[in-house]
Amino acid sequence: MTDEKKPLPLDTNSLAVMRTLLANERTFLAWCRTALGLLGFGFVLEKAGLYLKHFVPDANPLMSQDLGMLSLFALFSGMLVLVGAAVRFFSIEKQIGSKLGRMTPFPEVLVLFAVALVLIISVFSGKVIFN
Template identity: 45%
Template sequence: MSDLQDPRVLFAAERTLLAWNRTSLGLIAFGFVVERAGLLMQVLQPEQGALVTLSPAFILGLLFILFGGVCAMVSAWQFSRVLNTLNDNEIPPGYRPRWGMLANVIVAILGLSLAAVLLHLHQ
């Protein structure tokens, strides 16, 4: 339980959550670019014959995407733990702090879904 009685504690935690959201989105986007760049390199090198099913770029890109999704989920979980420590004086009346957490959960679900779709398409 926090004893600061200051709503700035909530807003600082929310800024941290949203920074993690941006980090997660960046990791997912970078992973997608790495995965697609590996596919492009395979297409541009016709002398290698058939496409390799699991290229190093595909695996690395997929790992970045999965890491971004996990970061989004863990940051939402950490934020919920912080919210549970705040008292009523630290949350402004009518303010709904769980919306930022919902955004992170959605980013996590979409990132993990993207990884699943890419894995399915690569088989």
């Protein structure tokens, strides 16, 4: 008995849909990298503001406050980009993926949860260390 796998019947339309789904995943991951960059930049700015406040006591206090505000802007921008990317990805996945019967965005959900977990742990560890 031979256990041969039958090739899937693929026409040009289904191949184009698959390419579109893969492009959607690549775009989602690019937006996730952008969001992680913004989040990392926000943490770096916050850390610079804390170092400035603790190690350079004669520095202008407005500079430390401005760094704090800029870091909050970068953190919230990163979170907004991540949420926007997820909403866009899942809406396109729902529209196109349902045509192929492919509706398992499990890896993308793992990326979202991993980024959220890193963000939550970073915020809580920063509060514990610096307060």
